[in-house]
Amino acid sequence: WIWLRLKGPRSRLPPDLRGPTPASWILGNQPEVVLSEAGEANRRWKAQYGAVYKYYGCFGDEYLVLNDANAVQHVLKGQTTSYLLDKSLREFLRLVTGEGLIWADEADHARQRRLLSPAFNTPFIKSLAPTFAACAFRLVTQWNQRIETEGDDKGGWDVEAYHWMELLTMESLGLTAFGVKFGSLEGNQHPLQTAYTGLIGSAYSHPSKLSIALGAAVLHIPAFIVHHLQKLPLPGISKFKEAQRVGRKFADELMAKKRRLLETNHVLQDRDFITVLVQAGEKNQKGKLESMPDEEIYNNLTTFWVAGFETATNASSFALIELARNPDMQQRLASELIGILGGAADRDLSDGFSTDEVEQMPYLEAVVNETLRCHGPIHSGLFRAAGDDLIPLSNPITTRDGKLNSIRVQAGQSIICSFDGCNRWEEVWGPDADQFRPERWLRAEAKEIEPDKQCGGVYANLATFGGGPKACIGYRFAVLEVSVFIAAIIRDFEIALSRPDWELGRDGSYIGTIPMERGRWQGGGRCPLRVRRRRSVM
Ligand code: HEM
Numbered sequence: 271w272i273w274l275r276l277k278g279p280r281s282r283l284p285p286d287l288r289g290p291t292p293a294s295w296i297l298g299n300q301p302e303v304v305l306s307e308a309g310e311a312n313r314r315w316k317a318q319y320g321a322v323y324k325y326y327g328c329f330g331d332e333y334l335v336l337n338d339a340n341a342v343q344h345v346l347k348g349q350t351t352s353y354l355l356d357k358s359l360r361e362f363l364r365l366v367t368g369e370g371l372i373w374a375d376e377a378d379h380a381r382q383r384r385l386l387s388p389a390f391n392t393p394f395i396k397s398l399a400p401t402f403a404a405c406a407f408r409l410v411t412q413w414n415q416r417i418e419t420e421g422d423d424k425g426g427w428d429v430e431a432y433h434w435m436e437l438l439t440m441e442s443l444g445l446t447a448f449g450v451k452f453g454s455l456e457g458n459q460h461p462l463q464t465a466y467t468g469l470i471g472s473a474y475s476h477p478s479k480l481s482i483a484l485g486a487a488v489l490h491i492p493a494f495i496v497h498h499l500q501k502l503p504l505p506g507i508s509k510f511k512e513a514q515r516v517g518r519k520f521a522d523e524l525m526a527k528k529r530r531l532l533e534t535n536h537v538l539q540d541r542d543f544i545t546v547l548v549q550a551g552e553k554n555q556k557g558k559l560e561s562m563p564d565e566e567i568y569n570n571l572t573t574f575w576v577a578g579f580e581t582a583t584n585a586s587s588f589a590l591i592e593l594a595r596n597p598d599m600q601q602r603l604a605s606e607l608i609g610i611l612g613g614a615a616d617r618d619l620s621d622g623f624s625t626d627e628v629e630q631m632p633y634l635e636a637v638v639n640e641t642l643r644c645h646g647p648i649h650s651g652l653f654r655a656a657g658d659d660l661i662p663l664s665n666p667i668t669t670r671d672g673k674l675n676s677i678r679v680q681a682g683q684s685i686i687c688s689f690d691g692c693n694r695w696e697e698v699w700g701p702d703a704d705q706f707r708p709e710r711w712l713r714a715e716a717k718e719i720e721p722d723k724q725c726g727g728v729y730a731n732l733a734t735f736g737g738g739p740k741a742c743i744g745y746r747f748a749v750l751e752v753s754v755f756i757a758a759i760i761r762d763f764e765i766a767l768s769r770p771d772w773e774l775g776r777d778g779s780y781i782g783t784i785p786m787e788r789g790r791w792q793g794g795g796r797c798p799l800r801v802r803r804r805r806s807v808m
Pocket of ligand 1: 371372648736739
């Protein structure tokens, strides 16, 4: 404590910038942020102090919060050089994902991104639709069996669908990243899945005030100490290491197998990241170009798992909840799906369906986009200014002493970009910005936003996937995956909330947005559905 007090963070922000008064030095305003719903404290403070304000974290740490589109765009563009991950946080990340893309900065980051590009280019991602759809069909098959054996006499079956969406996302990541079928939808447990499940902590909702303070104190541990902590035989750390040992061994064997096939002049047809990256690497080597070392390929597979598992699970679950509580939207979507894919009686989707078919469904796109706008699985991003800078604003803000058209920040300043705030900005999304209304995406205006109102988001003018050099590399993957999952489920099932009084709450304790029952914050994500086979909708 003495050290923290002596280190005492000095203010680096314009003194007249407004914001809430902290309740105490130890906790600051942090409990209001962590213990309210995702984005709720931000919405309240934004209404009171404007799109740019400051609040206090624990131990007097000052955070600059940006809801202003151009300011967010400026910070996102400066990632890898001017706005970086906090150094201690980055060291913790190294422990979980290794030195993969999320961890990397500057030239190393640009190199990794370039070498990973064959796995994320549009044609390759488009080719994954049948894999996602075949996985979703396996879920549909399981649900049909449960309706048969566990359903009531009206053909309805109550299910906690969040857990199934976890299994579905896991299964599709197993197939598309490693080319491995886990069989988790059928109740099996694959060793790779066991290893990787250990990497992802269960949702950490509504922590105690002590945990809030301890969590913040961790960010005050100097990065070099965090680095050395990794060498200690602490139980939590050994768990990560064991998970990485098993995962690495498995990936090494797969990579060696692919290389042996390539040596015998095979052209590998498998559609998964390992195959694509090993094949691209071998081709580069033949052309005397740089290729990605095996360890880096492995670290990035782990990175994709950490970045792409819970996010896609949450997005799919939010979409199902919105469709369950909006029967008209569900009906409209089902008609579109059956029109393009045929009904369950006409076409079984065991071989999946194609991206071309997905692209013929504008209402599906609208539902997925609106889910990503209203319930972005990552509600904000935390950055640290590497040097002094002037951040431009779309709209001037009122301070205690006047107006500012830009904000001066000093090196070391912590900055929060509110992705949720940008996605709900009324000047862009209209007075009903807080409502779930997929129809807004069917109007041409949704695609045309004036430059001074753009937040620099990489997808659909949304901040959901970030922007700039560190924008989500998996955004096309995620949008297609969620679209296919929703299409396969809604084509075959009518869904409703299993309890009509169930109210959606959005846990946002840290950067993730997780669907839960309002007021019941413990125990991870929730998506309680009543499911029955779809009757004709045409
Ligand atoms: C709905 C699902 C997803 C959401 C909402 C999401 C969101 C994000 C966000 C907000 C960032 C930070 C962007 C920034 O700093 O500008 C990010 C980064 C990243 N995401 Fe995603 N993501 C999703 C799915 C995925 C998937 C499926 C993968 C991989 C298969 C993935 C891989 C990554 C990686 C590797 C990064 C780091 C990129 C870099 O540092 O260059 N994400 N994601």
